[in-house]
Amino acid sequence: MQQEIKSEATKQLIAEKAFNLFYKNGFKSTSIDNIMKETSLSKGAFYHHFKSKKEIGLAVIGLKIQKRVMDVMILPLKEPGNAYDTIENVFTKRLKGFSLFEKQHGCPMNNFINELGDNEIAYQSALKNIIEDWKNHLIQIIERGKLERSIKHDTPSEAVAIYLISAFEGIRGLRKLYNNDAVFDEFLTGLSLYLKQIKF
Amino acid sequence: MQQEIKSEATKQLIAEKAFNLFYKNGFKSTSIDNIMKETSLSKGAFYHHFKSKKEIGLAVIGLKIQKRVMDVMILPLKEPGNAYDTIENVFTKRLKGFSLFEKQHGCPMNNFINELGDNEIAYQSALKNIIEDWKNHLIQIIERGKLERSIKHDTPSEAVAIYLISAFEGIRGLRKLYNNDAVFDEFLTGLSLYLKQIKF
DNA sequence: CCATAAACATACTGGTTGGTATTTTTTTTA
DNA sequence: TAAAAAAAATACCAACCAGTATGTTTATGG
Structure with missing residues (x-):
């Protein structure tokens, strides 16, 4: 149960940082690496929670x-x-x-x-x-x-x-x-x- | 003199094809290779007429x-x-x-x-x-x-x-x-x- | 007609990108 | 507490990208 909360928090964190970068630099100009650098997490973490860049785009929207x-x-x-x-x-x-x-x-x-x-x-x-x-x-x-x-x-x-x-x-x-x-x-x-x- | 006309025509051709691709797919999603494939000319030709991607962007505008x-x-x-x-x-x-x-x-x-x-x-x-x-x-x-x-x-x-x-x-x-x-x-x-x- | 320069072609480079394969760490559950 | 599952890290890849270096062809002007 504690895991579920952490997982959701991580997803929110990624979405939050992604939104900021999309807003500042645009969607296409923002890479997954850019986003994950902001979260201080790894690329592996990203692809554990989202299956593609398209999916984070849709999540942010x-x-x-x-x-x-x-x-x-x-x-x-x-x-x-x-x-x-x-x-x-x-x-x-x-x-x-x-x-x-x-x-x-x-x-x-x-x-x-x-x-x-x-x-x-x-x-x-x-x-x-x-x-x-x-x-x-x-x-x-x-x-x-x-x-x-x-x-x-x-x-x-x-x-x-x-x-x-x-x-x-x-x-x-x-x-x-x-x-x-x-x-x-x-x-x-x-x-x-x-x-x-x-x-x- | 004939050379000048051809040169201008080539620049116009590149700008025309660039405009079409920028319009269809966006500026960032369009590569110089994409543009030059449309013109049937080479990348060398592009960089002979324009000094950067930014310059073709400004030319199209x-x-x-x-x-x-x-x-x-x-x-x-x-x-x-x-x-x-x-x-x-x-x-x-x-x-x-x-x-x-x-x-x-x-x-x-x-x-x-x-x-x-x-x-x-x-x-x-x-x-x-x-x-x-x-x-x-x-x-x-x-x-x-x-x-x-x-x-x-x-x-x-x-x-x-x-x-x-x-x-x-x-x-x-x-x-x-x-x-x-x-x-x-x-x-x-x-x-x-x-x-x-x-x-x- | 020949030297020069412009027009264009070819081949390449270093960096970036989205995505994957694999391993390690942490948490859950039975 | 051990096995299973989830979370996260590491290392990697093939494709793509803007730009460069260098060569070849074509036109120009003396």
Whole structure:
């Protein structure tokens, strides 16, 4: 029983270090040796817990990235308050709260999507699951906003959800190219303008 | 003189094949050997014309990608017609006109941004130049729209330009995850809603 | 037409990569 | 406590990679 806990802890450790390196340097540029050097464990340990590089990639997407999106973009949508303000708050605060590292290296999910989204079906569907989850929760809160009259009743929920996600992931990429926040500030103005269109 | 022409043709051939492979498989996953196999020339020929992999990367960005954006997203903005309709047309028609390959592999520029945008300053600024060019032309046509009264006079041009670009690049990434156009259709609805906000 | 240089080919190198085979160490269980 | 199983370490491999050194062919210019 003690063994199971240790085994799980090792898997988590490997996934944690792998996520950091994937985020910093990209998936293809990160080797198994790179990852295991960070864990201070051996390559043998890696292949005892994961059967291939693909598997650690999928584990990072399914564990680390999914949790990240859930914690910072989805769960905050369930906070009390009217739907419109909540949506505006979540996107705005997130954008304003990024660390320098997060500004420089973009969105880890978007990085995966653009590096591996067209490579293998396994990556595709793992990433799609997260996007669909995010999108569905956005649709849900937009619908709530219609009922409580904070959002216009004729708002196309799916379209707005997809447009919000697209723009957000897009700006995370663009920000990599700059070394100041001007582009973020302009984006926030553009976003605010967009949201006004659906405000009740 | 005949030699110069041949030399230029060879460089173009290498850049063309390199672009195709970078687009299909990504920059890091494409080797010099891969590229030169496509050209039916040798590795010696490559290193005669380019001094490193980084240089062909920059050449592809500066030649192929810049031209692509210019031809399909910037020059069409200069067609006759009112500014608002032109903007809507360019984005809409582009999105509706993508080949299957372009749908599956996303935007080559966005791929570069997300794969290399946080790696080296050289890639960063080469890509930023293209984005800035695109952004400036969008600002220009929005300003024109204000003058000719097809676009609201209080529209924040920079913000709208950045938001349009962000959303467009974002959806190009998301589309990789799906194998149908539903996400594009929803995006178009979201875009149309956005543009209404700035319509005079 | 010959010397020179440009264009291209061939063969190679040192380092890295994902993955495997095998052994040692640690934990569990009967 | 001994046998079995899990966890981890060590050593290795064939393939690949960016880049180089050196040779050969082809065009150019005097």
